[in-house]
Amino acid sequence: MNATTNGKHHDRYANYQRLRIDWPHERVIRVTMANGKMNSADAPMHAELGQIWRDIDADLAVSAAIFTGAGEVFSAGGDFAMIGDIIANHDTRLRNWKEAKDIVYNIINCSKPVVSAIRGPAVGAGLVCGILADISIASKTARIIDGHTKLGVAAGDHAAIVWPLLCGMAKAKYYLLLCDQLSGEEAERIGLVSMCVEDADLDAKALEVATRLANGPQSAIRWTKYSLNNWLRQAGPAFDASLALEFLGFTGPEVKEGLQAYLDKRKPAFPPNCPL
Template sequence: MTTSSRYDHYKSLTLKHHDHGILEVIMGASQSANKKLSTADHNLHRELSTIWTDIDKDPDTRVAIIRGEGKGFSAGGDLSLVEDMANDFNVRTRVWREARDLVYNVINCSKPVVSAMHGPAVGAGLVAGLLADVSIAAKNARIIDGHTRLGVAAGDHAAIVWPLLCGMAKAKYYLLLCEAVSGEEAERIGLVSLAVDEADLVPKAFEVAQRLAQGSQTAIRWTKYALNNWLRLAGPTFDASLALEFMGFSGPDVHEGIASLRDRRTPNFDPSCPL
């Protein structure tokens, strides 16, 4: 089904309206023919930060589903974007604002959000994936917060939601070590709502979305608003983590992190620390 004109300016996200007021938000649809993972370049990062305010104001949308096309849910930040952030103060401040808005806009979107994560789930896409009101992962999905591997603090969504979902001990283990979490393990520790076989992922997401769309909209939206006060209480923690992440983009470790990713090798960070 076609979408309203309010979404015409979106180029990196593919948006499809379905029956019962379900809006499907697809990352990487334009890359799927080449079996590529969706990477958050300058434009996709910006669109992921603004789409939630448009969904919030869209009278035709009751529920949003966010998913990835191709080999995975999301591959994290495009290395060109990361390099620009490390080298350009203006880019860094713009992306910081987008990263802040992405988190708060998902939290404050009045419409419920369902995520369907398969394959690798990293970076800006993972922010929306784990902040979704109902997060569904394929059992073989690989959820990775890649910040410390890059040489910057785990900002984005991590500090605001991981300890609340899976507890501080598990959050520290996975965030400090940059360890991958399978979808099956993510469900076991409470990081996601459900884990299903990959073939059942999108149908399950639509099943959940349809149930939400056919329920009492005031009851569902007000319940979401009340529950998300737990996340709003963690706002100062998130703001600090994001500031520390972006301070890291001005330091030396991120350059080694970028180089190691380009060279497909283990990073060799300087063991000295100014703290």
């Protein structure tokens, strides 16, 4: 069942280029990042990741959503071409700042519960909705990394708003400052994700959970999500500051060296001195 074959879902999702939509259950929409480039968040996907939650929120036919990545990869993070454009162009920076803000606040404010299914690499901008999902399920093979400071910008996106709440400040600082990788099992152990399952069971488990949510009492579930997400709304100023500092970093020398090092497949040589 998909958006084109089920008439009641009409054309709301017809124009999405990088997000593949299907309906594994009558009232469960599945959103799959799919662009053939390790599901990296390029410019079209980045915009769509903010808009999709508004559409799902407004769709009376949806009671729950699954969010995942195509194939064996959740998402490789921000597309390097997009990052280069953010560094080079002021207007692109402003547009991406607004989109990054929309991705975070729109999934938080979406009334429908969201279940993420995370396997393989899950990095940076592509990781945002995976961690902000109401119930996050990772496979044991998942490789989670925030990635921002390794690139040379502050950990903006979703990090400051939710990591300390999920896994505590000590673990959040360790993984966000150093950009160390977490396995799905370690992410579950420290509380960063809701649960970890075998890779072969991931999609079925996500559908099971989403179906239970879709079949449950809708006002009770949605109001519980709304109430719990007030913890995240209270952290809004921390998120706003982190996102602003991330995009300030896109104007500086560290991210230029970080991006070039990625492209050259070498260790970055960041400037040794900082006036802060």
